[in-house]
Amino acid sequence: MFKKLLTISLILAFASLAMAQNTMLIKPSGETIKLKEAANLKEAIKVTRITNFQGVQAKSVISPMNIDAAGKADTITWRKLGGTWNTNFGFFDQDVMFTWYEAIADMTIQGIGYTCSDDEGSANATVSLRLIKLNWTAEQMKDFEAATAAGYYPSTGDGFNEVDPFGEEATGNWIALDSANMIPPWADNADPGANTWDYDLWSDGGFAWPTTAVASELTDPVYNWLVFDDTGLGNADVKAGEVFAVVAINDGTVLDANRIGFWSDNTIGVPTWKFYENGRSDPAVDPGWWVRMYTWDFVVAVDITGDTPPEISNVTELGTTLSTADRTVEATIIDENPGGGDAGVQAAALIYTIDGGNEVLVSMTANGDVYSAIIPGQQPGTVVSYSISATDVGGLLTKWARTITYRIYLPTPGETNLVVFNGLATETGYPQSYYWGQDSVFYNWHHDTWSYGALTADLIDLYDNIFEITQGGPADRNDDAIRAWLGDVATRNYLIAGDEYLGWDRGYADMDFAAGTFEYDILGITHSYNDVSYDGTAGQGLPTKFTVIAGTTLGDSLHARFTANPTDSLQYDPVYEIGVDNWHDGFDVVGANDVVFMTGETRGIGGAAAVQELNVGVSNETAAGNKIVFMSYDPLAVNSSPAYTWYGFASEAPQVQALHWFEADVVGVDEESTLPEVYKLSQNYPNPFNPTTVISYSIPEKADVTLKVFNLLGQQVATLVNGVQNVGTHEVNFNASNMASGVYFYTIKAGQFTSTRKMMLIK
Numbered sequence: 166m167f168k169k170l171l172t173i174s175l176i177l178a179f180a181s182l183a184m185a186q187n188t189m190l191i192k193p194s195g196e197t198i199k200l201k202e203a204a205n206l207k208e209a210i211k212v213t214r215i216t217n218f219q220g221v222q223a224k225s226v227i228s229p230m231n232i233d234a235a236g237k238a239d240t241i242t243w244r245k246l247g248g249t250w251n252t253n254f255g256f257f258d259q260d261v262m263f264t265w266y267e268a269i270a271d272m273t274i275q276g277i278g279y280t281c282s283d284d285e286g287s288a289n290a291t292v293s294l295r296l297i298k299l300n301w302t303a304e305q306m307k308d309f310e311a312a313t314a315a316g317y318y319p320s321t322g323d324g325f326n327e328v329d330p331f332g333e334e335a336t337g338n339w340i341a342l343d344s345a346n347m348i349p350p351w352a353d354n355a356d357p358g359a360n361t362w363d364y365d366l367w368s369d370g371g372f373a374w375p376t377t378a379v380a381s382e383l384t385d386p387v388y389n390w391l392v393f394d395d396t397g398l399g400n401a402d403v404k405a406g407e408v409f410a411v412v413a414i415n416d417g418t419v420l421d422a423n424r425i426g427f428w429s430d431n432t433i434g435v436p437t438w439k440f441y442e443n444g445r446s447d448p449a450v451d452p453g454w455w456v457r458m459y460t461w462d463f464v465v466a467v468d469i470t471g472d473t474p475p476e477i478s479n480v481t482e483l484g485t486t487l488s489t490a491d492r493t494v495e496a497t498i499i500d501e502n503p504g505g506g507d508a509g510v511q512a513a514a515l516i517y518t519i520d521g522g523n524e525v526l527v528s529m530t531a532n533g534d535v536y537s538a539i540i541p542g543q544q545p546g547t548v549v550s551y552s553i554s555a556t557d558v559g560g561l562l563t564k565w566a567r568t569i570t571y572r573i574y575l576p577t578p579g580e581t582n583l584v585v586f587n588g589l590a591t592e593t594g595y596p597q598s599y600y601w602g603q604d605s606v607f608y609n610w611h612h613d614t615w616s617y618g619a620l621t622a623d624l625i626d627l628y629d630n631i632f633e634i635t636q637g638g639p640a641d642r643n644d645d646a647i648r649a650w651l652g653d654v655a656t657r658n659y660l661i662a663g664d665e666y667l668g669w670d671r672g673y674a675d676m677d678f679a680a681g682t683f684e685y686d687i688l689g690i691t692h693s694y695n696d697v698s699y700d701g702t703a704g705q706g707l708p709t710k711f712t713v714i715a716g717t718t719l720g721d722s723l724h725a726r727f728t729a730n731p732t733d734s735l736q737y738d739p740v741y742e743i744g745v746d747n748w749h750d751g752f753d754v755v756g757a758n759d760v761v762f763m764t765g766e767t768r769g770i771g772g773a774a775a776v777q778e779l780n781v782g783v784s785n786e787t788a789a790g791n792k793i794v795f796m797s798y799d800p801l802a803v804n805s806s807p808a809y810t811w812y813g814f815a816s817e818a819p820q821v822q823a824l825h826w827f828e829a830d831v832v833g834v835d836e837e838s839t840l841p842e843v844y845k846l847s848q849n850y851p852n853p854f855n856p857t858t859v860i861s862y863s864i865p866e867k868a869d870v871t872l873k874v875f876n877l878l879g880q881q882v883a884t885l886v887n888g889v890q891n892v893g894t895h896e897v898n899f900n901a902s903n904m905a906s907g908v909y910f911y912t913i914k915a916g917q918f919t920s921t922r923k924m925m926l927i928k
Contacts, residue, residue, distance in 0.1 A: 240278075241266055241465040245478060246567060248430035249589055249640065250462050251383050251669055253282040255426045258290065258417030259442035261330045262427070263410040264463045265350075267303040269563075270503075271471030274367065274401040277411050278388040278464040283426030284380040290417035292425060293373030294391050296366035296401050297331075299408040301350035306408065309436045309456045311912045311921040314342040314879035316349065317440075317453025318357060325420060328452045330440040331364075332357030333371060342453065342878045349454065351410075366409055367393065367401040373414055374398075378425050382672050386428060388464060405471055410438075411463045420448075428462040432589070433567075435460040446706070451877060472502040474561035475510050477553050485572040485617030487624060489544060495537045496529070496565075500557040509558045510536075517551035519543065521866040521916065529553075545575035548866055550917075568917060572617065576627055582612035582829050583628040585620065587643065588636035588663055599814060599848050600634060600801055601821055610830060616843060620646045630829040632820070633661040636799045637745060638669025644683040651687065655790030658827040659687070662796035662820060664739070667693040667750045688795040689759040689785040694751040697767035697779055698737070705746040708738035710766040711803060712778065718826055719784055719794065720762030722817040730808060737765060737781075739802035742813060744923050749798040751779025759785040762819060765798065782819060784826070794823050809853065844918035849899070849911070853925040856902040860885065860911060860922075863894040868916040872897060875910045882909070890915075901926050 243264070244250065256262055277294050299306070317328040318335035329335045331351060339355040341347045348355055351364040365371060374396055381387035393400050403409055417423030420443040429437075436456050444452040479497040486492075494515050502508040513529040515538035529536035536555075543549060549572070553565040584600075601610060612632075615624065619641035625631060631650070633643065651657050667684075668674070673695045678684035685691060698709045713735060715724040727735055739745050749765055763782030782796045800820045803813040812818060824830040845863040852858060864870065872886035882904065885897045901909075906928045912921040 241467060242463075243430070243433065243435060243460050244462065246433040246435070247482070248433040248460065250280075250386075250428050250430045251589065251638070252429045252431060252459065253426040253673070254429040254459055254461065255283065255424045256413075256415050256439065257425075257443070258415050258420050258423050259325050261412060261414045261440035261442075262461060263297070263412040263438050264461050265299060265303075265306050265408055265410040265437070266465065267408050268403045268405055270405045270469050270473040272403055272467040272469045274403065274409075274465055274467050275394065276390050276392050276466035278390040278466065279411075279413065280386045280388055280428040280462040281378040281380045281425065282383070282428045283424060284378040286422070286424035287378055287415075288417070288423050290415055290423035290425065291375040292378045293375045293414045293416050295368040295373040295412050297351050297364045297410050297412055298362075298366045298403070299350040299364070299410055300353055300362045301408060303408055305346075306350065307434075307436065309458070310914050310919045311875070311910060312458060312879065313456040313875075314445075314451055314877075315346065315438070315454040315456055316341040316343065325418075326443050326448050326452055328442065330454065332360070340453075342880060343456075344880055350408075366403070367398065369396070369398060373412065375416060380426070383428065383670065384672070386462070390466070411465060413463075429459045430462070431459045433460055434458075437461055446877075455879070469503050472506055472559065472561065473500070474563040475500040475513075475555035475557050477555055477563055477565045480553055480565060480567075480569070482569055483540075483549075483551075483571045484619075485574050485615075487545075487574050487576070489542045489573060491542045492540045493537055494540060494551060494553075495535055496553050497534050498529075498531075498536050498553075498555045499534050500555075502557075502559070507558050511556050511558045511560075513553065513555040514538075515540070515551060516554060517549060520548050521550075521868065543573045545573050547573045549573075570917065574615070574617070574624070576624075577611075577613050580611060580613050580627070581629040582610070583625065583631050584612050584614045585631060585633040585643075586614070586616035587633055587639050587641055589638045589640050589665075589669065600632075601824070610824060612829075614843065619643060620650075622646065622649065625650045629656055630658045630827045631660070632823070633659070633663075634799070635661065635663035635666050636743070637663070638665035639663070642670070644687075648683055648687060651787065651789065651791045653789045658792040658829070660794040660796075660820065660823050660827075661688070662794070662798070662800050664747075664749045664798050667752065667797060668695040668748075685755060687787065687791075687793060689755045689783055689793065690752040690780075690795065691755055692753040693797075694767070694779055696748050697751045697765065697777075698747045698749050705748055706740055707747060708736040708740070708804075708806070709747060709749070711735045711737050711781070711798075712764045712766075714762050714764070717760050717762040717784075719760075719782070719819040719822045722822060723812060723815070723819065726815065726817045727805065727812065730805065730810070733805040733808050733810070735803065735805055735812065737798055737802055738804050738806075739799055741923065741925075742802040742804060742811070743799060744921065745799075749781060751781055752783075752797060754780055754783050755785075759783050763796070763798075784823075792827055794819070794826075796820070811852075814848075844915060844920070846911075846913045846920040846922055848922055849924045853927040854901070855926065855928050856904075857898060857900050858924065859896055859898055861894060861896045862913055862915075864890060864915050864918075865892060866916070867891050868918075870913065870915045872911065872913045874899065875912065877908055877910075885911070886913075 318332040319337035320327050320329035320334050321336040335357050352360045353362040354360045376391050379389050436458055439457050440454050476499050477496055481494045483492055498510050498513050500508050500510050513536045515527045515529055516524050517540050518524055527538040529538040550568050550570040552568045556562050620643045676693050678691050699705050713720045713724045739747050761780045761783050764778045765781040767777045781798050784794045801813040804811050847861045849858040849860045870886050870890045873881055874883040876882050906926050908925050910921050910923055
């Protein structure tokens with residue numbers, strides 16, 4: 166038998182699955198079958214003629230063979246909300262993950278699928294699946310702003326870490342670590358024996374059903390399906406409004422081994438749950454359930470039998486622009502009532518606000534299933550937010566799950582410097598101004614800031630120097646735009662920095678770069694080494710040794726300051742400094758014109774035992790005379806040990822020295838005294854602190870603001886701000902004299918913006 170548990174969180178959206186993706190079916194035997202292409206999953210399964218492990222042809226996965234039965238074959242997937250789905254999120258032996266959904270109609274669940282990003286470390290471990298019914302509403306499931314420790318059941322003597330996820334093997338009551346939620350979402354009592362909520366929706370008598378994970382590439386996802394009919398356990402029925410979850414468990418029995426990865430996304434804002442059997446960071450400190458601000462790529466195959474509200478899809482996503490012209494928003498809106506009765510869309514509306522003001526409703530015009538409306542042109546500096554709603558002929562209402570915000574960009578007249586924030590890592594946000602830190606006079610140097618999507622020629626042609634930060638990998642590839650912008654204009658200079666630039670959209674595979682590529686011609690590199698700080702276990706959570714090169718334009722001053730403290734070790738520590746994992750890459754350079762100013766130590770490439778040093782920072786000049794800087798790490802995350810100094814925040818840091826080299830080092834008026842253009846939560850200063858520190862944040866529009874402090878267990882320990890505040894930059898003095906030494910998190914929520922930072926109290 167197999168221990169029950171499942172995993173990961175998403176929100177519900179309906180869409181016929183486009184079978185251009187390679188879809189696979191997993192049989193109870195562990196056999197995987199790749200489905201042929203077809204219009205939808207139902208048809209794909211029919212033409213593939215799937216047989217079970219006994220050689221008997223299986224029934225249709227999506228609906229009974231009697232295809233005249235009332236109902237609509239469909240899939241539930243979070244991908245409909247957009248997202249990048251490029252995070253390889255791992256889970257290890259005895260870990261559990263679940264994704265949740267809210268049923269918008271009566272339906273029968275007939276199968277579960279998932280995409281797997283990594284199966285190389287899984288050995289003989291399997292991914293076991295089940296369904297559970299939750300006792301929380303969808304709003305409760307969404308009501309998290311940052312990673313939060315939820316709790317666990319004690320399980321003394323279980324042979325692992327003596328914690329249990331659902332209480333089925335508990336030796337005590339639920340231990341809540343989240344003061345806002347004292348009972349988990351699958352129960353109505355902390356005592357598992359007294360729980361009356363029947364959460365077991367589909368399982369083998371309480372046990373999850375094993376499947377074999379089959380990995381696929383980011384650009385070619387393969388869905389691994391578990392077909393309920395083939396298990397002999399029947400299907401699962403849910404009613405409109407019920408909240409349920411797909412649960413996955415790693416069945417391995419060697420803790421911190423048998424790594425399996427799921428493709429996931431951290432941009433669509435759907436929190437999910439993960440159970441860390443051996444602790445998120447330490448078995449004794451933080452085991453059990455954590456709410457994570459990631460969404461796992463799970464899908465559910467259903468037969469919809471009840472009436473459904475209108476379905477809204479393919480909504481135009483307008484980005485920030487320099488244009489002041491009118492802009493058109495389109496959406497596909499359909500209404501089908503598989504349960505019978507009249508169907509059709511009665512009305513649809515575009516709902517928008519200007520600078521956070523009152524909502525404006527504009528009736529949308531239909532052209533078949535495509536509805537459109539216009540947002541009037543706005544002046545530079547304006548912030549526009551919009552969404553869609555639709556009502557069917559039966560009065561059922563759908564409000565699209567997202568709100569899109571864009572700006573009419575306002576460049577500073579005559580400004581020559583542009584800072585671009587173009588990274589995928591958004592769980593903790595960007596400490597933007599700190600890349601040119603407070604102990605540097607360049608904290609207030611003249612520059613504009615862009616963080617609104619891909620670069621365009623009409624934007625970047627306004628500037629001479631571009632500084633692009635891509636922490637977590639670039640959300641948009643700007644290579645072609647930058648190459649064209651550089652052209653043969655010798656006075657234009659470019660810096661790009663951030664981990665995963667070399668791997669995020671290339672399957673994290675090492676690559677060669679030849680003449681003609683952006684990497685070779687502009688960045689000056691010939692080969693990439695991906696994730697050299699990862700050693701196959703917990704390496705991504707550990708700092709790695711860096712070496713700065715004396716005598717180089719961008720490294721010499723940092724070398725001089727660092728070597729004045731000979732007992733220290735310079736290191737790359739993004740987990741501590743910016744709250745993300747250590748995934749930095751290395752590279753080889755083209756030739757003598759390329760000056761390496763920083764190297765990083767690996768933990769053994771490809772499992773090799775030998776430790777190597779690879780280039781992580783290089784500067785060069787192109788044939789046209791452009792000055793180029795490339796750092797395959799986040800420059801903010803460099804510090805020292807055992808005596809702590811934040812070198813990524815220093816005047817000597819390479820990104821600050823690049824200002825001198827580019828001749829872009831013009832200091833202006835205090836930016837913090839001007840009206841901000843973007844939401845921003847800054848790193849507290851000083852950090853570490855004892856016992857007081859200052860937290861500053863900026864809001865570009867009047868908003869309801871909360872600023873709270875949490876401990877490592879996710880428990881709230883202080884509320885610093887709670888109320889409506891006006892546009893501007895604000896500072897809060899935080900006094901922690903009554904708190905113990907340690908790491909704390911502070912989280913801001915302002916309108917639709919949330920961000921979290923880490924700080925350290927040392928007494």
